[in-house]
Structures are given as C-alpha cells and as structure tokens.
Amino acid sequence: MAGILGLGGYVPERVMSNDDWAALVDTTDEWITARTGIKRRRFASDDESTLDMAAAAAELAIKDADLSPADIGEIIVATDTPELYLPDTSSLLQDRLGCGNVPTYDLGGSGCAGFVQALDVARARIQFAPRKVLVVGVELISRLMSWKSRATCVLFGDAAGAVVMGPGEAKAEVLDVVTGTDGSKADILTLRTGGTRHPFSIDAAKTEAHRNIEMHGREVFREAVLRMSSAVTDVLRRIGKSVADVALVVPHQANKRIIDAVRKRLGVAEESVYVNVEEYGNTGSASVPFALWEAHQTGRINAGDLVVLTAFGAGFHWAAAAVQF
Numbered sequence: 001m002a003g004i005l006g007l008g009g010y011v012p013e014r015v016m017s018n019d020d021w022a023a024l025v026d027t028t029d030e031w032i033t034a035r036t037g038i039k040r041r042r043f044a045s046d047d048e049s050t051l052d053m054a055a056a057a058a059e060l061a062i063k064d065a066d067l068s069p070a071d072i073g074e075i076i077v078a079t080d081t082p083e084l085y086l087p088d089t090s091s092l093l094q095d096r097l098g099c100g101n102v103p104t105y106d107l108g109g110s111g112c113a114g115f116v117q118a119l120d121v122a123r124a125r126i127q128f129a130p131r132k133v134l135v136v137g138v139e140l141i142s143r144l145m146s147w148k149s150r151a152t153c154v155l156f157g158d159a160a161g162a163v164v165m166g167p168g169e170a171k172a173e174v175l176d177v178v179t180g181t182d183g184s185k186a187d188i189l190t191l192r193t194g195g196t197r198h199p200f201s202i203d204a205a206k207t208e209a210h211r212n213i214e215m216h217g218r219e220v221f222r223e224a225v226l227r228m229s230s231a232v233t234d235v236l237r238r239i240g241k242s243v244a245d246v247a248l249v250v251p252h253q254a255n256k257r258i259i260d261a262v263r264k265r266l267g268v269a270e271e272s273v274y275v276n277v278e279e280y281g282n283t284g285s286a287s288v289p290f291a292l293w294e295a296h297q298t299g300r301i302n303a304g305d306l307v308v309l310t311a312f313g314a315g316f317h318w319a320a321a322a323v324q325f
C-alpha cells in the first residue's frame with residue numbers, strides 16, 4: 001500500500017488584502033468576504049518563481065519523511081502555472097533538489113484537481129514499482145492572471161504543497177482515491193489563448209487575452225458542490241466507512257460558500273472540515289496539499305484520524321482521497 005511519508009508547504013510572505021484589491025479594481029472587502037469568505041491571499045515576490053516555491057515545499061516534505069533528495073525515485077508536479085512553457089517544472093525541480101536522473105512529469109491543465117489526481121497516479125506507480133514519489137502541487141497564479149478582471153483576480157493566491165509517498169514507515173496510508181472528469185463541461189472554466197487553437201499574438205497581448213480566465217462562476221459553483229460531495233461519498237463507500245468515521249475533510253479551498261454547501265450535503269460538522277481560504281484564497285493545485293500540511297502542522301490531524309481530501313477543477317475534473325493517519 002502507498003503511504004504518505006512526509007508533508008511540506010510553502011506560502012510567500014507578501015500579503016494582499018481585500019482592501020488592496022479594492023484600491024486596484026471595482027470591488028470591496030464586503031463583496032469578496034460575503035461571496036467567497038476570502039480576506040487575504042499571498043503573492044510571490046518579483047524574484048520568486050514557481051520552481052522556488054515548489055522546491056521550498058518539496059524540501060520540507062523530504063525532510064519530514066526523514067529522507068534525502070537522493071532517495072526520491074519519481075517526481076510529479078501538478079501545476080497550471082509552470083516555471084517555463086517548455087520543459088516541465090518537474091525536470092527543473094529534479095535538478096534543483098539533486099534527485100538524480102529519476103523519471104519526472106507535470107500534470108497540468110486540470111486546475112485545482114491536479115494534486116489529488118497526481119496522488120492517485122503516484123499511488124498506482126508505487127503499487128506497480130515500489131519507490132518514493134515526490135508529489136507537488138504549486139501555483140504562482142498572481143503573475144499569469146489578469147489584474148484587471150475583478151470577477152477572477154480577487155479569488156486567487158500563490159502557494160505550494162508537497163508530499164512524499166511510498167512504501168514503508170508511513171504517517172498515513174492512502175486507502176483509496178476516486179477521480180472523474182466531465183469533458184462536456186470544459187467550457188465553464190477556460191483560458192483559451194496560448195494553445196494551438198488560439199496561439200499567443202500581439203493582438204492577444206494588447207487585450208490581455210492570454211491572461212483572461214473565463215469562468216461561469218455559478219455553474220462552476222454548482223458542479224463543485226455536486227462533484228466534491230459525491231466523490232467523498234464514493235470514496236467512503238469503497239472503503240466501507242461513512243462520514244461519521246471521518247475526523248477531518250480537507251476540501252479544495254476555492255470559496256467558503258462552496259465548502260459550506262459540501263459540508264451540509266455530506267452532513268459533516270463544521271469542526272470536521274478544514275478551512276483556510278480566508279487567509280490564502282484559491283491556490284489552485286497547491287490548495288489541498290498546503291491545507292493538509294497546515295492541518296497536520298497545527299495539530300488538527302492526529303494519529304488514528306481518517307482524513308478525506310477532495311478537489312475539483314477546470315476540465316471539469318473532481319477527485320477524493322481517503323487517507324488513514
């Protein structure tokens with residue numbers, strides 16, 4: 001079975017408050033707080049990159065696992081905001097950490113579901129060929145998003161989270177993971193410019209089309225609630241448990257209202273759901289691993305706890321993982 005051997009997390013120091021946004025776009029602290037529950041988010045400094053943030057979280061996770069980079073046998077990085085367009089961030093991370101010539105790959109474009117999907121891939125890889133897999137979720141979205149579109153810019157923050165998975169002495173076992181995708185809903189959350197259908201161009205740059213995240217907010221909201229709650233129910237059914245057995249749900253931190261709606265649908269008590277969206281906003285693929293790391297660090301997770309991770313993202317993807325500490 002694949003276990004979690006170590007956890008790590010990183011957020012940049014710079015704090016961007018709702019009032020800071022209100023000084024730049026037509027919004028208010030009241031609107032952002034009421035609609036999303038977000039009060040602040042962290043933004044990377046000018047000399048920080050995706051790779052720096054990924055490496056910071058990865059180093060902590062490797063240390064927490066009592067391992068060295070040379071022990072890592074494979075690396076998966078989930079991100080939609082890579083260090084470069086080519087090559088992938090995982091190659092650069094392998095070199096930065098000094099992991100040796102182990103296989104690495106990125107999982108990109110699946111929005112905020114990327115990390116839990118990567119966890120599932122890592123679990124399968126470990127069962128097939130036992131090895132220690134570093135799984136990172138990282139997002140430096142502040143540098144790639146539009147700072148003019150109030151409908152999206154106020155939602156996001158930068159962060160990184162990481163776990164080392166493998167056989168052996170584990171802090172937690174990943175009991176099961178469910179994942180799913182509805183490609184017919186691809187258009188509810190898109191960034192169209194930059195790929196082969198709409199290549200990057202001077203005209204696109206002039207209108208900032210390459211930064212324009214198009215989102216049907218209400219539909220994303222609806223799908224998120226439906227898919228995360230059913231993914232949690234499914235993964236619990238598969239391991240023969242119910243919500244009453246769950247010590248903590250760690251959901252993707254997109255919006256406090258989405259988290260509350262999932263909690264109510266599942267019938268989970270408020271204290272059994274981890275929420276940090278107020279402090280960090282939506283940090284994409286980093287959201288679940290960072291929240292898991294923070295919950296573990298701050299004593300919200302204890303030995304014996306059954307923890308369920310769940311996420312959704314552009315695609316439209318969803319996933320849930322049952323993790324026994």
Ligand code: UT7
Nearest residue numbers: 026027028031035036112150151154217218220221254255
């Ligand atoms: O990884 C990305 C995942 N994305 C999500 O999780 C988003 C899911 N959806 C949501 O969280 C919500 O739909 C939002 C928070 C994005 C929006 O909340 P809503 O309650 O669905 O509001 P709305 O989109 O229906 O907009 C209501 C009003 C609109 O004005 P009108 O048309 O009613 O006059 C918007 O123009 O709020 C306006 N609005 C804003 N006002 C102040 C939109 N953004 C802002 C803003 N400040 N930042």
